[in-house]
Amino acid sequence: MAVSTSSAAGAPGYRVPPPAAADLVAWPESFGTRFTVLVDTEEEFDWDAPLDRDSHGVSAITALPEAHRHFVDRGVPLTYMVDYPIATDPQAIDILRAATADGVSAIGTQLHAWVNPPFDEALTPVNSFAGNLPESLEAAKLDALTAAITSAFGVAPRAYRAGRYGIGPATLGLLAARGYRLDSSMRPAYEYLAEGGPDFGAIGAGAFRAGPGGAIIELPLTIVFTGLARRGGVGLYRALGTIPKGKGIFARAHLLSRVALTPEEMPLADALEAIAVALGEGLRLLNFSFHSPSLAPGHTPYVRDAADLAAFHHWWDRVLADLERRGVAPASLDTIIAAAGERTNASP
DSSP states (O other): OOOOSSSOOSSSSSSSOOOOOGGGGOGGGGGEEEEEEEEOOOOOOTSSOOSSSSSOOOOOGGGGGHHHHHHHTTTOOOEEEEOOOTTTTTHHHHHHHHTTTTTTOEEEEEEGGGGGOOOOOOOOOOSSSGGSSSHHHHHHHHHHHHHHHHHSSOOOEEEEEGGOOOOOOTHHHHHTTOOOOOOOOOOTTBBBBBGGGOOOOOOOOOOOOEEEGGEEEOOOOEEEETTTTTGGGHHHHHHTTSSSTHHHHHHHTTOOEEESSSSSSOOOOHHHHHHHHHHHOOOOOOEEEGGGGGGTTSTTTTBSHHHHHHHHHHHHHHHHHHHHHTTOOEEEEEEHHHHHTOEEEOOO
């Protein structure tokens, strides 16, 4: 994947190019079929209000220890993708230090440009996608966040996610130059063009090598099309978007649904079907995610009350049991990076 070295701002609406077949990660047979959970560990804010630099808090982080135990008691390591307000809050740092003392969970990086210094850009929707910023400013924000995380946790982060999935043409080169090994900013089959964000229509769910010299392991979030017409994929799904209620009609008729592996706004039955489809199509690593403020009611649109929180945990109980039944084992960040580094002829 080509990486721009321009110091000018990335053009809004970056259409992320697909990987070459030779760049797809060939997982070694010893890796088996795995899953991982990356947590967008971030401040809470009003999702319905315009983004701003100051109207946020970090109180939801106090719900993290109980949730962490919920996973590690099942043998599931978590990778916490930490943004600047979390990485600079003493209580959040203490909580995450304790969580990652389990020896298998890890700290990664998540860049929310609008709350991450330096603040040299206008606060606009387009600039909330860090990849749209001038390369020098995107780099400066990444340096500030990487330094804060390294100082807080005593180790340099190796995994990255752009907030709002806001990757740009310079991002992977910036990551590689700073020693990052894995990026998970790509959300297959989604696009944010109307807001000036990227388009991932050409990206599939399989991991691939990207950036200069293939230095970065790109691990997209796992997005699966289900239904009788799923072979139509992103092309059919987007075409349905031009027809009034087209997507809803096809989803209710079990013809085509786009399912992300997250408990946030994705029904359990749909997620279980998506897991079955992904594994049936030979995907070797499933990438799950959720936002840390969803661990406490009232901070995200997905968990507004105690009933929603109970449903959130029930979703995970059922999904983890299904993965265990299918022989799909959890994988830590270290395990993924080590396995992807082994070049083999195994299937992706």
